[in-house]
Amino acid sequence: MTDSFSASEINHLRAMTPGTRHRVHLNNAGAALMTTGVVSTVVDYLNLEADIGGYEAKAQEIDRIEGVYGSVARLLNADPGEIALAENATVAWQWAFYAQRFEAGDRILTTTAEYAANYLSYLQIAKRTGTVIDLIPDDAEGRLDPWALEAMIDERVRLIAITWVPTNGGLVNPAAEVGRIANAHGIPYLLDACQAVGQLPVDVAQLGCDMLAATGRKFLRGPRGTGFLYMKRALLERTEPAMIDMYGATWAGGDRYDLRRDARRFETWESNYAARLGLGAAIEEALAIGIPRI
Numbered sequence: 001m002t003d004s005f006s007a008s009e010i011n012h013l014r015a016m017t018p019g020t021r022h023r024v025h026l027n028n029a030g031a032a033l034m035t036t037g038v039v040s041t042v043v044d045y046l047n048l049e050a051d052i053g054g055y056e057a058k059a060q061e062i063d064r065i066e067g068v069y070g071s072v073a074r075l076l077n078a079d080p081g082e083i084a085l086a087e088n089a090t091v092a093w094q095w096a097f098y099a100q101r102f103e104a105g106d107r108i109l110t111t112t113a114e115y116a117a118n119y120l121s122y123l124q125i126a127k128r129t130g131t132v133i134d135l136i137p138d139d140a141e142g143r144l145d146p147w148a149l150e151a152m153i154d155e156r157v158r159l160i161a162i163t164w165v166p167t168n169g170g171l172v173n174p175a176a177e178v179g180r181i182a183n184a185h186g187i188p189y190l191l192d193a194c195q196a197v198g199q200l201p202v203d204v205a206q207l208g209c210d211m212l213a214a215t216g217r218k219f220l221r222g223p224r225g226t227g228f229l230y231m232k233r234a235l236l237e238r239t240e241p242a243m244i245d246m247y248g249a250t251w252a253g254g255d256r257y258d259l260r261r262d263a264r265r266f267e268t269w270e271s272n273y274a275a276r277l278g279l280g281a282a283i284e285e286a287l288a289i290g291i292p293r294i
């Protein structure tokens with residue numbers, strides 16, 4: 001298959017995206033125009049909830065709802081059990097970050113172009129625990145410099161957390177090179193892939209990341225209010241979420257509880273299933289077109 005799109009394919013893709021009829025919309029880094037397939041998936045499910053009731057709609061459509069985990073997993077080359085669905089990327093990222101343990105003197109290594117909300121979380125943990133935030137120097141082109149990162153590693157580095165594609169500008173950080181360094185030193189690696197998913201091929205095995213958070217509404221063209229977390233199985237099994245409810249855990253009697261074995265240990269019981277299904281539809285559309293081609 002050729003990498004380029006034919007004129008008729010472009011016409012077809014534009015016809016699937018009704019917002020393109022009346023404007024030139026370049027704000028995918030904010031929230032992209034949704035396709036008719038995504039919108040009808042959301043609206044049809046909402047109508048079903050209105051028609052038969054929210055709990056009944058979920059019971060009826062449970063296979064499709066479960067299928068969204070599979071769609072995200074296929075997008076990332078992960079296992080569905082390693083995926084948690086969230087209401088945005090920030091919450092997904094926070095689930096991963098605040099589940100890490102930090103002590104005074106520990107170090108978090110991050111980039112000069114880190115997403116501001118992530119950096120605020122580092123500041124909060126630094127204030128609470130005495131953890132130190134260290135910035136990985138840039139190379140001549142403004143990307144984080146893997147050689148400089150390698151030179152910064154010592155036994156106090158507790159987490160490497162970077163943004164792959166920062167929100168503003170065209171910078172693409174060398175995420176897989178960071179993964180090789182993190183893995184070689186056994187340091188947990190949290191990747192913010194918010195502006196990458198839907199725009200770049202994302203393969204968590206090839207990236208070597210232990211945790212990855214992303215949103216649905218940007219280059220994936222899903223609905224607003226959607227996001228997801230990937231956490232590698234080996235890390236997941238020893239990670240206690242910062243907060244739990246009776247979806248992520250089960251009261252086992254007395255003072256004991258059991259965490260779910262999969263990444264849904266981070267989730268809570270109530271969710272916007274219409275939006276989730278819309279996310280699943282958007283991912284399937286992107287996969288059908290082919291991420292490398294996109």
Ligand SMILES: Cc1ncc(COP(=O)(O)O)c(C=O)c1O
Binds near residue numbers: 088
């Ligand atoms: C790099 C990056 N990380 C995280 C986020 C937060 O995503 P969300 O708004 O889905 O929480 C954004 C949103 O602009 C982003 O650009």
